[in-house]
Amino acid sequence: MTPMVEVADLAVAFRDGRSATTVLDGLSLRVERDEVVCLLGPSGCGKLRVRREYAMTVVLVTHDIDESIYLADRVVVLSPRPASVVADLAVDLPPDRDQIATRESDAFVHLRARAAALLRDGSGAPERDTGAAEPVER
Numbered sequence: 001m002t003p004m005v006e007v008a009d010l011a012v013a014f015r016d017g018r019s020a021t022t023v024l025d026g027l028s029l030r031v032e033r034d035e036v037v038c039l040l041g042p043s044g045c046g047k048l049r050v051r052r053e054y055a056m057t058v059v060l061v062t063h064d065i066d067e068s069i070y071l072a073d074r075v076v077v078l079s080p081r082p083a084s085v086v087a088d089l090a091v092d093l094p095p096d097r098d099q100i101a102t103r104e105s106d107a108f109v110h111l112r113a114r115a116a117a118l119l120r121d122g123s124g125a126p127e128r129d130t131g132a133a134e135p136v137e138r
Contacts, residue, residue: 001032001033003030003031003032003033004031004032004033004035005029005030005031005054005056006029006030006031007027007028007029007030007050007054008028009026009027009028010024010026010027010028010050010053011024011025011026011027012024012046012049012050012053023044023045023046023049024045024046024049024050027046027050036061042099043097043098043099043100044098048095048096048097052095058071060072065112065115065116065119066103066112068115069091069093069108069111069112069115070097070099070102070103070108072091073090073091074088074089074090074091075087075088075089075091075111075115076088076089077089077115077118077119086118087115087118089111089114089115089118091111092107092111093105093107093108093111
């Protein structure tokens with residue numbers, strides 16, 4: 001069976017002046033159809049670089065508010081069933097995120113509180129951040 005995503009022996013290094021920093025070395029993996037795969041690693045190990053290197057589009061389905069904000073460019077908040085879109089929130093955080101510093105930032109804390117409130121009050125009228133990239137279709 002042909003995988004949906006296949007990465008073979010990926011190595012990524014970045015130059016800063018005369019020195020190079022290797023962030024990925026020999027990474028290989030396959031993602032099959034209907035499979036959910038999560039790359040778990042410490043900050044700075046190159047996880048987000050894989051996504052950028054391959055210009056991947058990712059839809060992550062989760063109930064974890066912190067995870068959704070930390071990993072996403074947008075968070076689409078759903079109502080209780082039957083689910084509909086309650087909000088489409090732009091995540092205005094820098095692309096290079098640190099596990100501790102990002103989650104302690106005012107922007108992260110504010111967005112987390114907003115998402116939690118929307119989940120609690122999920123039956124309200126749909127809202128949309130003006131910073132979201134794509135229109136919400138209903």
